[in-house]
Amino acid sequence: MTRLEDQTPVFEMTDTHWRSLQKSGAAHKHRYGHAAVIAGPFGQGGAARLAARGALRIGAGLVSVVCRSDAVAEHAAQLNAIMVKPYTQDGEFQDHLTGIKPQAICIGPNLGLSSGNKTQVGQTLTLGLPMCIDADAITHLSDRGDPLPGISNPQSVMTPHEGELRRFIPEAFNTTSCRVTLAQHAAKKAGCVVLFKGPDTVVARPAHAPMIVSSKRFQHSSWLATAGSGDVLSGFITGLLARGFDAFDAACLAAELHFRCAEAFGPGLIAVDIPEMLPKVLR
Ligand SMILES: NC(=O)C1=CN([C@@H]2O[C@H](COP(=O)(O)OP(=O)(O)OC[C@H]3O[C@@H](n4cnc5c(N)ncnc54)[C@H](O)[C@@H]3O)[C@@H](O)[C@H]2O)[C@@H](O)CC1
Numbered sequence: 662m663t664r665l666e667d668q669t670p671v672f673e674m675t676d677t678h679w680r681s682l683q684k685s686g687a688a689h690k691h692r693y694g695h696a697a698v699i700a701g702p703f704g705q706g707g708a709a710r711l712a713a714r715g716a717l718r719i720g721a722g723l724v725s726v727v728c729r730s731d732a733v734a735e736h737a738a739q740l741n742a743i744m745v746k747p748y749t750q751d752g753e754f755q756d757h758l759t760g761i762k763p764q765a766i767c768i769g770p771n772l773g774l775s776s777g778n779k780t781q782v783g784q785t786l787t788l789g790l791p792m793c794i795d796a797d798a799i800t801h802l803s804d805r806g807d808p809l810p811g812i813s814n815p816q817s818v819m820t821p822h823e824g825e826l827r828r829f830i831p832e833a834f835n836t837t838s839c840r841v842t843l844a845q846h847a848a849k850k851a852g853c854v855v856l857f858k859g860p861d862t863v864v865a866r867p868a869h870a871p872m873i874v875s876s877k878r879f880q881h882s883s884w885l886a887t888a889g890s891g892d893v894l895s896g897f898i899t900g901l902l903a904r905g906f907d908a909f910d911a912a913c914l915a916a917e918l919h920f921r922c923a924e925a926f927g928p929g930l931i932a933v934d935i936p937e938m939l940p941k942v943l944r
């Protein structure tokens with residue numbers, strides 16, 4: 662029997678894709694959008710900084726890390742081109758985020774699993790902006806209903822690895838092991854694009870055909886099996902969303918460029934290396 666995985670089209674970069682990633686001579690930073698990355702508690706900001714670096718390198722005009730004021734020193738000590746936008750109390754979080762006026766938001770990488778973090782996820786989702794929903798944010802959404810109430814902008818991308826997807830759609834894993842079917846199930850539940858991570862990354866969306874972004878052409882992409890590589894991918898997606906890319910295109914392009922960055926760096930790759938390979942890949 663032919664497997665759905667074998668029938669699903671594989672993403673290929675075209676000249677149009679490459680051109681869409683360039684910047685126009687007439688533009689300025691505000692034309693390329695503002696990406697906001699929400700950071701977790703003090704001492705756990707590395708994942709947010711990795712995502713922020715990814716968003717900046719992929720061409721968002723402005724990138725901010727949004728954190729509690731007690732985490733400012735940690736972020737400011739390590740960030741230069743990326744802005745640090747602190748809020749003082751949890752009650753201020755939503756107004757603060759709105760006031761930053763981002764075009765896209767990344768929420769989840771090492772956000773934390775407290776009830777306060779859960780509230781932040783709910784407040785962020787209600788803003789109606791394109792979002793990359795990753796890691797702990799997926800876990801927070803896993804106990805909501807099916808279909809999921811709350812992802813108010815379908816131009817959003819949820820990026821689970823298998824562990825997170827098992828939490829998000831546990832019943833589906835009892836009925837199928839087909840990664841494409843699982844991703845489609847999750848996209849239907851989430852009401853947005855779902856990028857199911859792996860060497861064959863599946864990008865699915867409600868009521869449309871899925872796509873596989875495959876790393877099988879690459880020799881070194883398995884070096885992506887390293888802490889924080891998924892956080893960088895979330896940053897790539899958020900940066901493209903901030904630039905105005907369609908969510909499905911942003912997910913496919915980000916996954917492809919992520920693999921290509923790993924290939925360009927080669928053995929020994931760690932997560933911080935991934936955004937730094939983008940200039941070479943984009944050239
Ligand atoms: N530099 C940093 O600050 C980093 C922070 N991280 C954060 O650490 C928190 C926990 O993330 P984890 O993903 O480790 O933990 P999770 O508990 O969310 O998921 C890990 C569990 O899922 C299972 N699993 C099944 N298939 C898997 C797959 N393909 N990939 C990964 N796990 C799979 C594992 O066996 C394990 O039981 C998240 O908030 C994440 O963003 C990580 O991203 C690593 C780097």
Ligand SMILES: Nc1ncnc2c1ncn2[C@@H]1O[C@H](COP(=O)(O)OP(=O)(O)O)[C@@H](O)[C@H]1O
Nearest residue numbers: 822858859860882883885886888889890891892
């Ligand atoms: N063996 C592999 N080959 C290709 N890509 C991989 C491999 N292992 C992991 N990846 C990619 O690396 C990333 C890992 O993301 P994730 O599991 O969320 O890591 P983290 O939580 O540490 O950031 C995903 O984009 C995944 O597709």
